[in-house]
Amino acid sequence: MPNTNYLQIADDEASTTISQSVATEGVGFVDGKIVPIAEARIPILDRGFIHSDATYDVVHVWENHFFRLDDHLDRFMNGIDRLHMSIDYTREDIKKILARCVVASGLKSAYVEMICTRGVPDGNSRDPRRCTNAFYAFVVPFSWVATPEEQKKGVRLHISKVERISPQSVDPTIKNYHWLDLVRGQYDAFDADADLAVLTDRHGNIVEGAGFNVFTVKGDTVATPGTGVLKGITRKTAIELCAQLGLAVQERDVPTADVLSADEVFLTTTAGGIIPVRYVNDRKIGNGGSTTSLRLRDLYWEAHRDPRLSVPVSV
Amino acid sequence: MPNTNYLQIADDEASTTISQSVATEGVGFVDGKIVPIAEARIPILDRGFIHSDATYDVVHVWENHFFRLDDHLDRFMNGIDRLHMSIDYTREDIKKILARCVVASGLKSAYVEMICTRGVPDGNSRDPRRCTNAFYAFVVPFSWVATPEEQKKGVRLHISKVERISPQSVDPTIKNYHWLDLVRGQYDAFDADADLAVLTDRHGNIVEGAGFNVFTVKGDTVATPGTGVLKGITRKTAIELCAQLGLAVQERDVPTADVLSADEVFLTTTAGGIIPVRYVNDRKIGNGGSTTSLRLRDLYWEAHRDPRLSVPVSV
Numbered sequence: 001m002p003n004t005n006y007l008q009i010a011d012d013e014a015s016t017t018i019s020q021s022v023a024t025e026g027v028g029f030v031d032g033k034i035v036p037i038a039e040a041r042i043p044i045l046d047r048g049f050i051h052s053d054a055t056y057d058v059v060h061v062w063e064n065h066f067f068r069l070d071d072h073l074d075r076f077m078n079g080i081d082r083l084h085m086s087i088d089y090t091r092e093d094i095k096k097i098l099a100r101c102v103v104a105s106g107l108k109s110a111y112v113e114m115i116c117t118r119g120v121p122d123g124n125s126r127d128p129r130r131c132t133n134a135f136y137a138f139v140v141p142f143s144w145v146a147t148p149e150e151q152k153k154g155v156r157l158h159i160s161k162v163e164r165i166s167p168q169s170v171d172p173t174i175k176n177y178h179w180l181d182l183v184r185g186q187y188d189a190f191d192a193d194a195d196l197a198v199l200t201d202r203h204g205n206i207v208e209g210a211g212f213n214v215f216t217v218k219g220d221t222v223a224t225p226g227t228g229v230l231k232g233i234t235r236k237t238a239i240e241l242c243a244q245l246g247l248a249v250q251e252r253d254v255p256t257a258d259v260l261s262a263d264e265v266f267l268t269t270t271a272g273g274i275i276p277v278r279y280v281n282d283r284k285i286g287n288g289g290s291t292t293s294l295r296l297r298d299l300y301w302e303a304h305r306d307p308r309l310s311v312p313v314s315v
Numbered sequence: 316m317p318n319t320n321y322l323q324i325a326d327d328e329a330s331t332t333i334s335q336s337v338a339t340e341g342v343g344f345v346d347g348k349i350v351p352i353a354e355a356r357i358p359i360l361d362r363g364f365i366h367s368d369a370t371y372d373v374v375h376v377w378e379n380h381f382f383r384l385d386d387h388l389d390r391f392m393n394g395i396d397r398l399h400m401s402i403d404y405t406r407e408d409i410k411k412i413l414a415r416c417v418v419a420s421g422l423k424s425a426y427v428e429m430i431c432t433r434g435v436p437d438g439n440s441r442d443p444r445r446c447t448n449a450f451y452a453f454v455v456p457f458s459w460v461a462t463p464e465e466q467k468k469g470v471r472l473h474i475s476k477v478e479r480i481s482p483q484s485v486d487p488t489i490k491n492y493h494w495l496d497l498v499r500g501q502y503d504a505f506d507a508d509a510d511l512a513v514l515t516d517r518h519g520n521i522v523e524g525a526g527f528n529v530f531t532v533k534g535d536t537v538a539t540p541g542t543g544v545l546k547g548i549t550r551k552t553a554i555e556l557c558a559q560l561g562l563a564v565q566e567r568d569v570p571t572a573d574v575l576s577a578d579e580v581f582l583t584t585t586a587g588g589i590i591p592v593r594y595v596n597d598r599k600i601g602n603g604g605s606t607t608s609l610r611l612r613d614l615y616w617e618a619h620r621d622p623r624l625s626v627p628v629s630v
Binding site: 028030037038040041042043044045048049050051052053056083084113115118124126128129136138140141143144145162163164165166168169170176177178179180181182183184186187190202210211271 | 343345352353355356357358359360363364365366367368371398399428430433439441443444451453455456458459460477478479480481483484485491492493494495496497498499501502505517525526586
């Protein structure tokens with residue numbers, strides 16, 4: 001099937017899900033039960049809320065298939081372990097729960113979030129070891145960091161002066177909810193009339209944005225920050241696809257100047273896949289074309305037909 | 316009344332509330348209603364949870380009086396504003412809500428938390444401007460960073476190598492739930508057989524711990540970190556009390572070495588007041604006495620009888 005068809009599917013699916021999306025669409029999994037999303041609530045005393053003491057992961061479902069579910073589960077289970085948490089559900093239990101939630105939601109394409117929190121403490125204790133860790137999940141319509149319509153218009157990226165929370169403080173490879181820096185960057189982007197913000201580290205290298213990794217293309221070489229970022233599953237997919245195209249991939253520090261002088265810039269995210277960026281800080285990137293990015297985007301959606309990566313949702 | 320009486324009150328009250336404390340004690344304020352704490356839940360999709368996009372404050376009630384409520388409200392309202400959030404309740408409304416919650420809880424001494432979150436987004440949007448910000452509150456029994464019993468045994472502080480999240484990333488003067496670095500430090504402290512951790516900044520100066528500020532005493536001079544920390548209300552009270560005692564107070568960078576060579580070290584927190592530290596990194600501080608810290612602790616509890624600071628809970 002030609003690549004444009006995949007994109008067409010993406011665009012149609014997007015408009016369908018976005019027009020339907022209201023807070024009542026989707027389901028949550030709380031206290032071992034599947035409930036409508038509008039009724040899915042967590043205890044106000046859960047340390048996952050009042051200390052953001054939690055890890056999570058998001059896998060997407062596209063046309064009734066989970067994409068790279070095992071990769072997401074690897075990262076999620078690892079995060080739980082490294083935060084000194086544990087849950088009663090096994091990896092296989094979680095797979096079943098997520099599949100049941102997707103089926104219950106009735107959604108063909110969806111954003112599927114699994115969450116492990118420190119939980120509610122025993123009595124009045126402030127000791128995290130005295131909490132019963134909790135597992136939650138929810139399924140909502142597929143969501144886009146930049147919608148296909150926004151991509152057509154040309155995504156505008158703002159390089160924010162806000163520093164991404166340092167790995168010396170919070171390990172970014174344990175997916176977490178510490179987003180106040182990202183939100184601050186996002187408001188900077190709005191002020192600069194841009195769509196999205198990428199934050200920098202203390203040395204002025206770019207790192208990541210709100211739910212996405214960033215890549216530059218210069219000639220036959222693709223670069224993406226190697227440290228200080230979440231190792232995104234879409235990032236991993238993009239790196240694999242670059243290899244297929246014979247491009248060299250460098251995971252390294254990426255100074256702001258490299259972004260501004262790149263031929264192309266693209267974002268990778270579970271919430272939308274591979275997203276070409278046309279403007280950075282009001283500057284048109286390269287010649288404004290996105291040949292490599294668009295080729296990667298096509299390959300990304302094609303990969304959704306690969307049974308090694310896409311697994312049918314079944315209960 | 317002699318100072319020891321105040322401490323006695325503190326100790327008695329603590330043992331009473333702690334023995335009573337179970338997850339069922341207290342109340343929450345959610346969706347405009349007061350409910351038992353065990354039923355107080357927030358929507359799983361609230362960005363306050365899934366992006367920790369929130370600010371909060373904690374005021375304590377001691378013997379049916381709010382302590383420095385106006386100071387806490389000043390900080391809370393400022394945080395809401397600086398995060399580009401707004402709520403329908405006025406400052407006076409919030410005072411009434413909190414008082415009603417305390418009365419409903421039946422607690423004489425309590426930990427009273429007010430929260431403003433980004434809220435649930437409109438449909439499937441990722442734009443924080445399209446959220447309806449939410450206000451929540453809860454009242455639970457008074458809680459201690461270190462209980463009076465632990466204080467008698469001698470509180471052990473661990474200087475963690477984990478960096479506190481930088482002000483370049485998240486403004487610490489907007490009280491927030493980004494605690495994963497503090498939790499990481501806490502587990503380091505447990506490994507080091509200590510009770511509590513204080514984190515450092517990127518230059519090796521101490522900054523703050525999980526819900527508390529840190530002070531050193533050296534001769535007639537008291538020092539506490541001037542930047543990179545929450546400007547605690549108990550910190551403010553301690554600074555005022557030091558002035559009363561004729562001590563010089565320096566708000567400045569406090570290198571780790573200054574903590575280890577101090578005559579005394581104490582913590583300040585709404586969750587327990589002024590708490591003397593006896594050991595830092597396995598080293599006994601000063602001569603092990605805490606004359607100044609204990610004097611400040613007495614004055615702190617005495618201040619709870621000052622009508623300029625303590626306001627009766629009334630609805």
